[in-house]
Amino acid sequence: MRGADAALDIVDSFVACKLTSSPALAEHPGPRRQRLPIAAAEGSARNASIRRNTRRHTLRKAAMNASITAAMTTAATNTSGNDVSAPITDDDIRNDWQLDEVEALFALPFQDLLFRAQTVHRVHHTPNTVQMSTLLSVKTGACPEDCAYCPQSVRYDTGLDREALMAVADVAARAKAAREAGATRFCMGAAWRSPKKRDIEVMTAMIREVKSLGLESCATLGMLSREQAKELRDAGLDYYNHNIDTSPEFYGEIITTRDFKDRLDTLEAVREAGMNVCCGGIVGMGETMRDRARMLQVLANLPQHPESVPINQLVAVPGTPLADQAPIDPFDFVRTIAVARILMPRSAVRLSAGREKMSDELQALAFFAGANSIFYGEKLLTTGNPDVEHDRALLVRLGIQAAGAAPAALHA
Numbered sequence: 001m002r003g004a005d006a007a008l009d010i011v012d013s014f015v016a017c018k019l020t021s022s023p024a025l026a027e028h029p030g031p032r033r034q035r036l037p038i039a040a041a042e043g044s045a046r047n048a049s050i051r052r053n054t055r056r057h058t059l060r061k062a063a064m065n066a067s068i069t070a071a072m073t074t075a076a077t078n079t080s081g082n083d084v085s086a087p088i089t090d091d092d093i094r095n096d097w098q099l100d101e102v103e104a105l106f107a108l109p110f111q112d113l114l115f116r117a118q119t120v121h122r123v124h125h126t127p128n129t130v131q132m133s134t135l136l137s138v139k140t141g142a143c144p145e146d147c148a149y150c151p152q153s154v155r156y157d158t159g160l161d162r163e164a165l166m167a168v169a170d171v172a173a174r175a176k177a178a179r180e181a182g183a184t185r186f187c188m189g190a191a192w193r194s195p196k197k198r199d200i201e202v203m204t205a206m207i208r209e210v211k212s213l214g215l216e217s218c219a220t221l222g223m224l225s226r227e228q229a230k231e232l233r234d235a236g237l238d239y240y241n242h243n244i245d246t247s248p249e250f251y252g253e254i255i256t257t258r259d260f261k262d263r264l265d266t267l268e269a270v271r272e273a274g275m276n277v278c279c280g281g282i283v284g285m286g287e288t289m290r291d292r293a294r295m296l297q298v299l300a301n302l303p304q305h306p307e308s309v310p311i312n313q314l315v316a317v318p319g320t321p322l323a324d325q326a327p328i329d330p331f332d333f334v335r336t337i338a339v340a341r342i343l344m345p346r347s348a349v350r351l352s353a354g355r356e357k358m359s360d361e362l363q364a365l366a367f368f369a370g371a372n373s374i375f376y377g378e379k380l381l382t383t384g385n386p387d388v389e390h391d392r393a394l395l396v397r398l399g400i401q402a403a404g405a406a407p408a409a410l411h412a
């Protein structure tokens, strides 16, 4: 075992021991509607994947380790007295995270967790940079699914008007505007359980338009068959967003019209088609800390880490079953970002829904914890998002650059 791993394992097991009776980490109380196996995601491909994922970024690592070692040597003996000063290296891409290890990360003192997350972040990413995606709901409302958080489910009266699939030319115009505002990726969302054949035909035309503008393309359209995934990929789709949303154990409390395994099957189809995976979840739905740890464990133990991991804070929409859900402690939200960063070092971690309710200071903490991607534009799908002017000003105040955007776009 490498020195860094050994030191951090000692810290982790120490914290895990102290936490065996922590109420925050107790199983979520009350009955579950269903408990679903996830062996498919956590199983057979793990060893091959670990080997595949141990490619080195030698030059960057050497440079980073020099500065990290200097910083950590002066900074770090943690509260347990264990030395955590050994540099974290980019050998740490793993797909075999154990639940107690993930829980132990959540339980670290806040500053230790953020220091470790920021350290991992700097080994694998250009600091002070965020990727910006703009969302558009291309088909809104009347979704047959019963996701308890979602304003677009036909089952809840949220006052949302249903809208048919948009015209391709209108989507192209919105994509162009997003590019001019500084976005580098355009994400099209549709309130479907799964798309029909004719929907895929229109979506492929939209994807071609988005790509012709020089933008990266992303879509989130519900469950896909393998054939549909290939059709979207052939049209040029770069990313497919399909969230697992929460832990397998809590899933049945939130959604009953599909199961956790359905999500994993679509993720597998997306990977098989050769697209990048965008997959994350929501915090603040009444889940326990253990559920959050399980959700991140499942994501990190997929055969290949999602390239993009959106962490949404619940937008509690009136009319949905979660309308009155109490907001989570903001520090726990930041902890979730930090643990995602540590478990999936190379992924983009997106500070996603919920930013409208977050202070600038909280967002800055989330960036420090390793978030390096945001949704940019006045609207998410159906709910609000910070104004672009506010976001631009925030990034300037924090000295954060927009990754890959034309500089003129951001200073327009």
Ligand code: SAM
Pocket: 149, 150, 151, 189, 190, 191, 192, 193, 220, 221, 222, 223, 241, 242, 243, 245, 280, 281, 282, 312, 313, 314, 315, 316, 317, 353, 381
């Ligand atoms: N229908 C498709 C699906 O469910 O995959 C695509 C659209 S769906 C709105 C995309 C994701 O948005 C959901 O999986 C969920 O993670 C997120 N989302 C939806 N409503 C939300 C809310 N009120 N707060 C936070 N995230 C939400």
Ligand code: DTB
Pocket: 135, 151, 189, 220, 241, 243, 280, 281, 310, 311, 312, 315, 352, 353, 380, 381, 382, 383, 384
């Ligand atoms: C994701 O993880 N969050 C986005 C995107 N992927 C599709 C959606 C957030 C939706 C928030 C509620 C709404 O605006 O309808």
Ligand code: SF4
Pocket: 143, 144, 145, 146, 147, 150, 151, 152, 153, 190, 191, 192, 193, 222
């Ligand atoms: Fe439908 Fe997606 Fe909303 Fe669930 S999250 S109700 S599948 S649009």
